[in-house]
Amino acid sequence: MSKSAPGYAGPVSGCTRLAGHDGETRLTVCARPDGDRTAVTVRGDLDLAADQELQQALRSALTASGKGIDLDLAGVEFCDCSGLNTLLGIRQQALDQCKTVTIHAISPAAERVFALTNTLPLFASEGQMVQEDDASHSATDPRVEVVQLRRAMQTRGLIDLARGILMATFSLSAEEAWSVLVMTSQNTNTKLHRAAQQLVDSVQGEPPPEEARKQLTAAVTHVTAVRERAQGAE
Secondary structure (H helix, E strand, O other), rough: OOOOOOOOOOOOOEEEEEEOOOOOOOEEEEEEEEEOOEEEEEEEOOHHHHHHHHHHHHHHHHHOOEEEEEEEEEEEEEEEEHHHHHHHHHHHHHOOOOOEEEEEEEEEEHHHHHHOOOOOHHHHHHHHHHHHHHHHHHHHHEEEEEEEEHHHHHHHHHHHHHHHHHHHHHOOHHHHHHHHHHHHHHOOOOOHHHHHHHHHHHOOOOOOOOOHHHHHHHHHHHHHHHHHHHHOOO
């Protein structure tokens, strides 16, 4: 995209810092121009308390970029579903603007959340996707690829079904149901599709493990409280 193209606001640089109640910096987001993209380094905690500041900093970096932003998350010390949802949200905004968001470096704390939800591939660069695709085609039988694709589609349907159950049972929005499912998966150290399967099985009469039941209740309580606080502030 040229510098005169719509959506390009020119180079951006600088840092956004969020301090906690103790005065210590909890989140730092630094952006700098890198050709027609913006390199963004994020350090600290990606949680609900930092959600608004993180969204604003990433939106500014995305708007100022020509083709998108490249994230360095190596300095992230904590990441929960709020941080993940913010990153997924900025990725969708980038796609709406014909741009991309990639992750070039990631800490173990952040990678764990992405691994549980299988969302890290969504932030791969074009070069990484080409390399992975080439490796897959050279080593994978076409029949195996069909099985893998079918399994991925089945998993997506399972997750959507679990979200629907949560929405109907607890009067949640689609986004709230997604947050509950991700939080339950993260806090029980269970793959997202397995957490979804446990929820679906519970409707069919097979109770989920005790820990999963506790974490599900806690997640629903959390998102409901967040919604009520937001409504009270309006």
